[in-house]
Amino acid sequence: MTHYRPKQIHPKSISSYLIINIYLMVLAAVIIASPTVTFAQSKMSLKSSLSGTVLDADGQPLKYATVSISGGKSSATDNLGKFMISGVAGGTYRVSASLVGYQTLVKDVVISADSDTEVSFILLSGNDLSEVVVTAGRKPESLKEVPSSVTILNSRDVKEQLNVNPSIAAILGNSVPGLGTSNNKATNAGQTLRGRQVLVLIDGIPQSTPLMNGSRDIRTLDPSAIERVEVIKGATSIYGNGSAGGIINFITKKASGDKTISGTTTMGLNGNLARPSGTEGYRVSQTLSGTLNKLSYVVNGTYNYTGVLRDAKGKVNAQPDGLGENSLYNTFVKLAYRPNAHSELIGSYNLFRSVQSSDYVNVVGKYGVTPSVGEKGDDPGEAAGTPYNHNALLSYHNEALPLASSLDVSAYYNSFVSMNRYVAQGTAWYGPGQTKIQSFKKGVRLTLNTPWKVGELGNGELTYGLDLLHDRTNQVLTDGRVYIPDMNMLNVAPYAQMKFDILTNFILKAGIRYENANVKVKDFNTIARGPNGQGSIAVTGGEIPYKSTTYNAGLRYNKYEIFNPFVSFSQGFAINELGRILRTATSSTLESIATDPIITNNYEAGFSSRIGVLNLTASYYISTSKLGANLVDVGGFLVAQREPEKIKGYEIAADVTLNPQWTLGGSYSYVEGKAEQASGTKVYMNGLRIAPPKATAYLGYRPVNALDLKLFWIYTGSRDRFDVRANGLFANSEGDVKAVSLFNLSAGYRFNTKWSAGLGVENLLNNSYFPVVSQYRAIDAEYVRGNGATMSLNVSYNF
Template sequence: MNSKLLFLLPLFVLFTVNLNAQSLRLKIENESKKPVANASISSNNKIIGTTNLSGEASILNAEIENNTILISAPDFQSLSYIFTDLEEQNTVTIVLNKETQLDEVVITAGRKQENINTIPSSITIMSRKEIEQQSSINSNLSSILGNVIPGLGTATNKATNSGQTLRGRQVLVLLDGIPQSTPLMNGARDIRTIDANAIERIEVIKGATSIYGNGSGGGIINYITKKSPLNNSFQGVTTVGTTFNPLHSKETFGYRVSQFFNGRQDKFSYVLGGSYDATGLQRDAKGVALGQTDGLSNSYQANAFAKLGYDFTENTSLNLLYNFYGSTQEAKYISQAGVYGQAPTIGVRGTEPGKKAGTPYNHNFMLTFSKNNLFETTQLDVSAYLNSFQSMNRYVASASGWYGPGQTMINSDKKGIRINMNTPFTIASLSSEITYGIDVLNDVTFQDLVDGRVYIPKMNMVNIAPYAQLKMDVLENLIFKGGIRYENATVRVKDYNTLATGEGNAGSIFVEGGKIPYNATMFNAGLRFNKYEVFNPFVSFSQAFAINELGRILRRADENTIESLETDPIITNNYEAGFSSKFYNFNLTAAYYISTSKLGANLVDVGGYLVAQREPEKVHGYEITLDYRFSNKLNVGGSYSYVEGKAEFDDGSKVYLNGSRIAPPKATGFVTYKPTSDWNLQLSWVNTGCRDRFELNSSGRYNNSEGPISTVNLVNFAGSYSFNENWSLNLGVENLLNNYYYPTVSQYRALPAEYVLGSGMTTTLNLRYKF
């Protein structure tokens, strides 16, 4: 027995040494020697590990190509590390330097953490630094995104984001994955559903994608909320500020207060905070009060946010999120209608009848359980969420949709469960992984008048959608990504009567309700070759599913049964090719896309009513972004995006899609200058080009949303000065040159009531304290 043990002992030692030599333990720390958790470790653009709460990760030597790894972590500068004697090292400590920008890792595209250079899609990420910089100019998220994101329409200067499409199609807005949009009846208030101070980063995935379900024909905007610190600490940010028109200041003063706390104590973590924003009267460049149609003058926004987390182990955690957002207008001025194309609608002192317009409430609640080592390497995330949303439209004395005065409100209640798993594996020495799971969603949406009349009956949708997504290195540096999602949805509608459009219930018809079944299988596939940073190309095909504008179809029903209405879903096909390029300090991205659908939902003016046009559609366009860093002090860049689209009728004739769908060309530019470490200055420019595609109608007017669009140029300024580590002052100036202009929505809508000028020069001053 002893001789056998003596014989086996050297073999055991040799085996242990070889085993240890095959793996490497990394310890990632910050400059203060504190652990950096959730740092992504990749080699050759493939993620091979993630650090735990202790800042440690174990990786296989065989997965380290060319002895080089790249380490990325939120708020830290990415670091490329080269091993000298890889086989002789067991534990390596690496220090990361602080950085305010992170563009390496994206979550939304594949429902898991991925390196952006491995995804065959067009993606734009706004970091926390960029959000803070833009929100110092205007805290309205519609403006922030419209000024920065290529392919997204510019802001409307209203409380709604109507017409702010992405690549000519509707966008699905998410908050940590919770759907904020109401595709069954688009209320166009989904972009403004959270305060900018509660957001850590914004991920925009462009092009059709069904990865999160209904309504993403143009892409996804996902607000990633603030995270707690990774080590034991208590932190906070206090912001107070004011906004006003410096040239015509009377009644324009507004104020802003924001307070956020975050911290961690051992296994417990939290982020708590809120903000309150009061906007004064908005005036044009000449000092005249703006028209109040869905405006932001004298509006108030409130946000309350809480995120709690508990780590049972380094691999198992539970997180609870709650977010409330409300925005209503208490107008002290009312609109005095102008003449489209000649004189603007202006504001005159008065009181709006009816209830306060805006978003009375938007509640979000989510509970997430995560386990990183389910079945060894499988990661599990289970989320249950609730969203309750109400949108209040303004009171009107008369409307084309019903008889007499009225005021409508859209109500939407969603609850759902998402089960998502990710399993890495190897096929014939090819590194691969599969993401799979199931989404269950119940969406109840309806639109009533405040007097009790039913404008759109309750649409009760239950959607069950299993999916699977495969990612594989088919060749060295050639990454394939493909997936499938099966949509199985049923919308139930009870019997209802359409609203009367005249006296004595004239125009109202009875419609027999029932079930509307939807079944569709969505596919996506793409390739990305990422060997060379100087040219990193991709091609992709992706589909999206949408039961879009069903409410409009139901409320304008001209048949007596649901079955007789044209309620088929919109299946969007997106074909795209693009590339990214990095050469020294120069960065360039470009993409060309074609988006088609056999059915559309273009809203056209028919006898004064907006009716969904169901003809086939084709949208195409391209986007280019570039920037060049001359030095650590000076950086310049810009973007250009173009989109166009048409619908085709049965006789082969084609018509352009109107302005509510297709935005004019958009160009942006910026110059950022940091004379010292305490100063940060940026001058930015936004240009919307011309679009004139439609003729006057027989009455000598333009149809709704077919008005011509003229060029608009706006220049903005953002500057900040840090007194010390704790105190800083931020100055933002919107419309720095005090341009007298009409926003694109005022131009294409072609309605006198909405022919409203844009705001004149507006100054925002914020004092911030961090501890």
């Protein structure tokens, strides 16, 4: 591994950062000093507290449950199901406990003055999607308080989809409205969120490489290490670079219960149902967890081997960056130490490796006529995929600071390498070769939260802090040639976010974030496009400053469950595809290259509603940016276009509990986008950014507690926006997309408290189809059919 030293902050950067940070401190001081504002601990008479536990019907602790009392105070349960709400005056309160997938329970509780009161809740299973804790927004909070669209996949959702396909990109593509479907490959190219790039996090550690998007950031850990997935949609100024489309935050597992040691051992087999020859694969996963006094731990190791992948006609899919004959390794360790009830120290490490070593090579077909298939042969390059993705995290939490404040501080390190497929002739460089993207990130996230009260109007809180990130990204060939030079970015970003509960039921949020980023690039030569250095240009390096202030504001009204509306405005910041701009440079100086950041404005209105057994959510959004990064085919390779963009769309999702045995649900999402050329002409954006309409549905049947059956339907519609060019062919990523309809099946059976089994079938009807990416790419080598009917069988032992 290459070692490097972080660059020093430029004096001007320090000045800007100090000015903004001083401003935030002054603002906080003014709020504290204001005679109309009272912080939670300033009333010395509020010495009472409410604490307790939230359990399920089996007596197991429920993490992330929300406990709220009348008057606006709330708390989230920890990994032992425990909660505490302090600073409560004596009196009678209505206390509710809720968690996604469970029925909300409400109790009347009498809290005595100057004392501690305990209460416990046992939640029964149900289909209550109206409230959930969202940690991706920097602080746990109820979904009812978030003025934006959010999709949550809990551990049960992940497990059901894992039976069908172990790729997290496929799991999300089949489950999240607004996110493109997966492409049956190791990459997530084209899998945008609402037409823009998404920022992927693992416990807050950024996985995305926005300086040069390698489209491998979603598939960076195995689902066996995931507790839940939180998807925050639309541009957000809460996080920084690369979050124009939203955030996907993978929350990793925590220890549950008070056993010294417990665990789950899972073993499984998978393969093609119609043509099984050579398709046999297997999966082994072991999880151990436990609690030793104040220390808890989770250890997980997973190995997943996928055999040859065949389409519905039995032909081998040997597409570039495919998942056939792929070996996946994932190692995850998390340690947590709680010195007292108010603080916690967590350290975690995750290693993900997924590479393809195939006995097949591509026989290139003809787009729209004959698919590319695999035949026996040797690939001269190195194994493609993700050779490694390292994540290390150390975090500290304390919720007993002065003024009832809480503190979260995290230090992290991420080292990531993606290896592209070897090609005999590159489109943008001379001769054969194989490129890899390397990204090394380290940073600190500091978050403080202070509650406050404004007279009789309501309660509020101020969340504020600082993000520090150093990102070094490049793209090189395995033979030593440099395709994209080192891009060294240092980003210092202070921020502040206010939440105000006006008269209890109006939730107002507003925030500001200041981005102060500098990217340093040394002198470099663009890569040769012909023999003897032909086409290479010498570029004088330098420093590119990026400075911008982004804002967000939103309002939600949550008094009535029958109609819970919200409106919001939020901006996103991105230094997107800088690597593509540098590698296609035509100027000899860095200063003359157009590299301005992308500022995205996201406007959204939506609502959630619960009417008896029906849960319904819907939203409409508009996303604009004066500059974009739409990739357009120019001279045979994709070049980022800096054009104004406008994207709009809508999403709707519904779930119905027909009776204790039957459940039904579905979603529909639509997105469309155009870019404005210099002439004023507005043109559609291609398939790399805009996905066709997507509909999903499921039918669940649970005849007895031990058996769960679920049938899933995934539909992607058609999109025909482009004409062929003068040569009679579609340009790269402008091909027509025809509708695809697939059914998947997931079944689970629990024999007893220790033994259980899972069965999944992907493409249940063995349909012959072309994935969306194979259609819109319009490239002969990537015109590959989707997988035929594939079955997975898993057996688990719990102890």
